Amino acid sequence: MTDPKQRITEAEAIEQAKQGDEAAFELLYQLHKRRVYSLCLRMVSNPAQAEDLAQEAFLQLFRKIGTFRGESAFSTWLHRMTVNVVLMQLRRKGLPVVSLEETLESEDETPRKEFGTRDVRLTGSIDRLQLQRAIDKLPPGYRTVFVLHDVEGFEHNEIAELVGCSIGNSKSQLHKARLKLRDYLKFMRAEKAKTG
Amino acid sequence: MTCSEVERVLPEFLDRAPDDSFPDAVHQAEFETHVKSCLACADLVADLKLISSAARQMVESEEPAPRVWVRIAAELRAEGIIRDPVPTPARPALVPTAPRRRWSAVWLAPVAAALLAAGAYVVSHKPVAQVVTQQVSPVQVSPVQVAPLQEATPGGAASPVTGANVVTPAPETAHAQRSEARTNSVRPNPTKPANPEVAAAHAVAPSPSVEDQQFLSVVSTLAPSVRATYESQLQAVNADIRETQAYVNRNPRDADARQHLMDAYQEKALLYQIAMDRIQ
Numbered sequence: 001m002t003d004p005k006q007r008i009t010e011a012e013a014i015e016q017a018k019q020g021d022e023a024a025f026e027l028l029y030q031l032h033k034r035r036v037y038s039l040c041l042r043m044v045s046n047p048a049q050a051e052d053l054a055q056e057a058f059l060q061l062f063r064k065i066g067t068f069r070g071e072s073a074f075s076t077w078l079h080r081m082t083v084n085v086v087l088m089q090l091r092r093k094g095l096p097v098v099s100l101e102e103t104l105e106s107e108d109e110t111p112r113k114e115f116g117t118r119d120v121r122l123t124g125s126i127d128r129l130q131l132q133r134a135i136d137k138l139p140p141g142y143r144t145v146f147v148l149h150d151v152e153g154f155e156h157n158e159i160a161e162l163v164g165c166s167i168g169n170s171k172s173q174l175h176k177a178r179l180k181l182r183d184y185l186k187f188m189r190a191e192k193a194k195t196g
Numbered sequence: 197m198t199c200s201e202v203e204r205v206l207p208e209f210l211d212r213a214p215d216d217s218f219p220d221a222v223h224q225a226e227f228e229t230h231v232k233s234c235l236a237c238a239d240l241v242a243d244l245k246l247i248s249s250a251a252r253q254m255v256e257s258e259e260p261a262p263r264v265w266v267r268i269a270a271e272l273r274a275e276g277i278i279r280d281p282v283p284t285p286a287r288p289a290l291v292p293t294a295p296r297r298r299w300s301a302v303w304l305a306p307v308a309a310a311l312l313a314a315g316a317y318v319v320s321h322k323p324v325a326q327v328v329t330q331q332v333s334p335v336q337v338s339p340v341q342v343a344p345l346q347e348a349t350p351g352g353a354a355s356p357v358t359g360a361n362v363v364t365p366a367p368e369t370a371h372a373q374r375s376e377a378r379t380n381s382v383r384p385n386p387t388k389p390a391n392p393e394v395a396a397a398h399a400v401a402p403s404p405s406v407e408d409q410q411f412l413s414v415v416s417t418l419a420p421s422v423r424a425t426y427e428s429q430l431q432a433v434n435a436d437i438r439e440t441q442a443y444v445n446r447n448p449r450d451a452d453a454r455q456h457l458m459d460a461y462q463e464k465a466l467l468y469q470i471a472m473d474r475i476q
Contacts (some may be wrong), residue, residue, distance in 0.1 A: 020279030
């Protein structure tokens with residue numbers, strides 16, 4: 001790959017990108033592409049859409065790079081911008097970024113277990129593909145909060161600000177999302193065990 | 197504390213920092229006592245912790261296709277955000293770099309067109325022998341049996357698949373392999389083989405074709421970071437072609453896979469085209 005002697009820091013790349021240097025833009029893209037694309041993919045569960053959203057996030061960032069003053073981390077700026085791009089897309093498509101509980105209850109296809117009764121536990125580790133499939137099944141609102149909190153590491157106050165809900169709502173949706181994921185994962189394991 | 201009370205305070209327990217305690221010490225003691233004595237609640241706590249920690253591992257797990265950067269760069273160039281470097285003062289006549297680069301890139305145009313033609317040929321061509329074999333002889337696929345890459349030639353002819361290269365996975369195996377490769381991304385991640393098929397496609401990576409060598413030679417004149425990007429994108433798209441070709445060889449009736457293969461060829465042609473635009 002790149003000759004280490006030629007490697008420049010992110011801060012230098014940002015300054016060079018402000019001058020329109022393509023190599024600097026590419027370096028910034030290479031540094032952050034996985035995080036940005038992964039975030040988009042988790043949120044929309046569609047690779048083609050995720051590519052478009054990642055592209056849009058980078059374009060918005062690069063168009064505004066001249067205004068970046070370095071007060072916050074570049075990655076923080078980019079990730080917030082990516083979340084905003086994705087949420088804007090969800091809103092445009094009429095998908096709820098915050099779950100509507102009454103709607104969700106009827107959409108829930110997985111029977112809810114009563115507390116206090118024991119069944120199969122998710123022992124060991126969780127396969128990444130299985131977890132991704134389970135996340136894909138989450139209603140969009142639950143998925144948004146789960147991805148932002150548990151995958152991306154945003155705090156509840158940041159999520160509340162980004163999606164426009166209360167902190168309590170964010171906490172509640174996160175918990176419900178985890179419970180649904182648990183049900184989905186157990187269901188998938190049971191199905192897999194049945195089919196051998 | 198009852199099971200439902202445990203569930204109510206569970207989010208607080210799960211999301212606190214490791215060294216934080218409950219705001220209410222009584223609650224914490226009751227919570228811990230209950231969880232120790234109730235297997236169902238203990239399982240619930242363990243499972244939710246497991247889900248959260250597994251989720252954290254997904255943060256950078258996906259690689260976007262090379263075409264994403266190609267599109268971004270094209271858009272930035274069109275909007276004038278990427279600016280061409282200011283020409284340096286004339287160099288001594290002994291180093292006529294610019295004219296040579298322009299001349300050396302002339303071959304890229306027909307090669308890009310040929311790649312598209314080759315892709316169209318491969319996608320539209322249905323190897324009858326394979327179809328028959330797949331129907332009558334389903335056997336478990338072995339990674340070492342994967343058919344080698346059909347490299348496109350500048351003349352636009354990709355050699356058709358021959359019966360000698362036929363491998364026929366059991367339908368359910370093929371379906372499972374394909375699902376695994378495509379669940380997260382339409383384009384399977386070329387940097388992280390997710391299954392034996394992908395691993396095999398990487399394992400049999402041939403040395404660069406003549407066209408790829410010329411392409412690499414041309415982009416070697418660019419800045420190191422740009423060159424590295426072109427190199428990695430070429431590797432990625434070649435791996436994608438190999439991987440998809442191997443799959444199509446075994447599943448010639450899979451229209452999605454054939455379309456995916458055509459997309460991969462188009463992507464490679466686009467990569468050549470972008471390089472040509474940049475150099476000229």
